Amino acid sequence: MLSQFVRLVALSLAFSLAVASAAAADDRCAGKLGTARILSVDPAGLHVGTKHFPQTLALADHEVVLTFDDGPNPGTTPKMLKILADQCVHATFFVVGRNAQAHPDLVKRIIAEGHTLGHHSMTHPMTLADISYDKAVADIEQGFRADEKAAYGHAGTRLRVPFFRFPGFGSSPELLAYLDTRGIATFGADLWASDWEKQTPEHQLNLVMERLQHAGKGIILFHDTRAQTVAMMPAFLAALQAQGYRVVQPVPVANVASAPQ
Template sequence: MPSLSRLAALLIAASCALPLAAGASRAAASCEGKLGTSRVMEVDPRGLQVGTKHFPQTLDLAEGEVVLTFDDGPFPATTPAALKALREACVQATFFVVGRNSAAHPDLLRRIIKEGHTVGHHSQTHPMTLADLPYDKAVADIEKGIASDEKAAYGTAGAHPRVPFFRFPGFGSSPELLDYMKTRGIGVFGADLWAGDWVQMTPEVQLHLVMERLAHAKRGIILFHDTRAQTVKMLPAFFAALQAGGYKVVHIVPAATATAAGPQ
């Protein structure tokens, strides 16, 4: 028989666990019948260069698996609606954010993280392109962007980004900049297909275009922009189309053992 003090402790622990279990149960119930996140993929960023629109290889995805990514935010006019659509579909995405936007909207950046999404980096000023800048200025823009994102999200920025994922604006890299990212241990993401949402179109036309491209590619990293109203308006129908088509959403996170190197 446990002692009275031990029994009391067990009862208290059980009573504290009940609300947590109930909360988890309610969360699971609220996602019943939704698209959901099929699995979480831990990605080692060291030497990583993926996305067949820019590189020869991509992530190890099965047929029908997609990774959702959003560029250029956070942006108060549209990012909250994107987050709402993601939350209602119970899926997670990766946001490649611009440093000056992170610095301007830290609360929104922290909300993205709080809601379970991955935050990667997309330079400080989003030049088109980094490859067109002198090498030292391009590196400075990359590093300033990472520092801005880190400070906005976590309050401090050190030598090692918490999430060592990066996407070059406009996929405008160079061999020298790619080598630099390798030395930093920061993985570089391209995309396997994109919405083309930098071109003005209706949400309906954009949905048709994305699903047509996905039917051809069958899997891959999809590039959207959470700064585009047409994309945000399309998302609920897009998630419904993914579910109807039997597609699965994969959420990417950095491998727990990976540590980026300090700036060179």
């Protein structure tokens, strides 16, 4: 009887702590942009982003998905993570395998702070479509293993998050078909800030907001490796909130139960 009583007390205490933690999170995020909803995505055969594919994610008007490519980078990614955390915003980071391998602490932090971890090849060639099929597949698979090991300590046979974005959007029908056989979703984008080009944060902000206002919604591509994008991001998140945009976080359908709310 005593052991049963102790277990009941422990369960009650755990529940109370969980409720208190959720309430504290709600208080911390009050009045901030936040993440409006989690979007459960079935990755099987999925190709999204109207810049390259016929369809995109099931987004309502004024809903956006924030994505960041090419990291992690110790000089810029921690700053980007802090900016997102300050506004309770969750994004998707498509990491490069060799960078994940070099900075596993940052990969783990991306996950610990509630973001979605996607994949972006091992070496980020200019385009995987311009190298042989076998070399391209090897680079993709090596990236998967490096990312998984950095994030979780080991690489399994199935990806925890089967989301992939081609470097430079350089896909081919054969490589798309390969990812389809692996049950891995291919992410393109609906718009971007062109932040691979040198520009001031102010110019970049005006450019991406103009494109977003024209599109009305969509998957937005940024690079967390670009200092100008880090400098622009607080003003961009403020502009999203001021203009009534809502942030959506896609997660694989199998992971929706454990996604941050």
